[in-house]
Amino acid sequence: MTDVLLAETWWWPFVMIIVAGWLATDVWRWLGVFAGGRLREDGELLIWVRCVATALVAGVISKLILFPQGVLADTPIWLRLAATGVGFAAFFAARQRVVVGVLSAEAFLLCGWLALDKLG
Amino acid sequence: MTVPERPERPELLTDTPVPGRIWMLRGARAAISIPALILTAAFVGYAGLARETGLTLAETLAMTGLVWALPSVVVLTGALSSGMGLLPAGIAVALASVRLMPMTMALMPLIKVPGKTRNWQLLIASHFVAVTAWVYAMKHLPDLPKEGRLPFFVGFGGSVSSFVFCMTAIAYLLVERLPDIVAGALFLLTPVYFLCSLWGASRLNADRVAMIAGLALGPLFFIYFPGLDLLWTGLVGGTLAYVGTRLYRRGLT
Incomplete structure (x- = not known):
């Protein structure tokens, strides 16, 4: 049976979702459970693991901003960076309130986007 | 480490043990929060993408519930729409999901009571590990007594994912195509939210x-x-x- 025939059945996407989606994702969580079970709450090893996890998530963040998916990719990179910068600055100015940061970034992006549309 | 943040909740000050289901309910109540709303908005944006890509409602929801990590869901959507084979798609998703392992590892010492917590409980709880719930847990769980953390996390993660699951379905059915500027704004929501909350959770x-x-x-x-x-x-x-x-x-x- 070729891939083309398989792809046309109704159940093939669900096999993909279960094997290539669910198993490929949850296996890391399960490995994390077993590998993390022996870590001590106050240990040096945990500090390192947390650093690795934090750096990974930070990498996801800068990728989402610099190389976005979908329509956001059509906006100029400086607009996305400026909106993020404004949001992060507002987050600090508001004594680290996340919602202020998020709303400021969105407001800056929308204003910039509309202005560019008018000019272009 | 059990200094209560909100002294107006005296039950946190007493030594009498609070049953697990109460902690679970407290976690569910805490889920009504800004992070959950932002995550919901991000998934509403994803529902638009899934519908444009030609995914059915059942496929979209199966991915939301089973994978439960937005970046991995987006990778799998791309793989499905381009007709990628099972193995390359699995590898692509696995690579996008590696980050879940150190995240789960860092969470374990917080929620595990040595000698009491069973592994199957941790395996179930681990499914809710994704950036939103993880950041929230790293920030707030250390303020709770140790016995309450695991049920609280399960209550929190379970409610957030059920709510997002329903809202994704509603968004898929109601929104035919998001205007470009709305879809773009929804896509920027996730990184800015991650940025602020990750900084807020760092100790x-x-x-x-x-x-x-x-x-x-x-x-x-x-x-x-x-x-x-x-x-x-x-x-x-x-x-x-x-x-x-x-x-x-x-x-x-």
Whole structure:
């Protein structure tokens, strides 16, 4: 049976979702459970693991901003960076309130986007 | 470590044990929060993408519920729409999901009561590990008594994912096509939210340095080592941050 025939059945996407989606994702969580079970709450090893996890998530963040998916990719990179910068600055100015940061970034992006549309 | 943040809740001050289901309900109540709303908005944006790509409602919901990590869901959507084979799609998703392992590892010592917590309980709880719930847990769980943390986390994660699941379905059915500017704004929501909340959840200088290192290294590794880029970002950035701040804390001992 070729891939083309398989792809046309109704159940093939669900096999993909279960094997290539669910198993490929949850296996890391399960490995994390077993590998993390022996870590001590106050240990040096945990500090390192947390650093690795934090750096990974930070990498996801800068990728989402610099190389976005979908329509956001059509906006100029400086607009996305400026909106993020404004949001992060507002987050600090508001004594680290996340919602202020998020709303400021969105407001800056929308204003910039509309202005560019008018000019272009 | 059990200093209560809100003294108006006297039940946190007493020594009488609170049953697990009460902690679970408290977690569910805490789920009514800004992070949950932002995540919901991000998934509403995803529902638009899924519908445009030609995914059915059942497929969209199966991915939301089973994968439960937005970046991995987006990768799998791309794989399904381009007719990628099972193995390459699995590898692509697995690479996008590696970050869940160190995240889960870092969470375990917080929620595990040695000698009491069963592994199957931790395996179930681990499914809710994704950036939103993880950041929230790292920030708030240390303020709770140890016995309450696991049920609280399950209550929190379970409610957030059920709510997002329903809202994704509603968005898929109601919104035929989002206007470009709305879809774009929804896509920016996730990184800005992650950025602010990750900073807010960092407790040590090491966490903050690791975050800055990851922000800087992520794009570099993406350009020069695409595929394994996030893994390298985590290992190199995290290790640099750890070693650097350790030298600062302790000198060369």
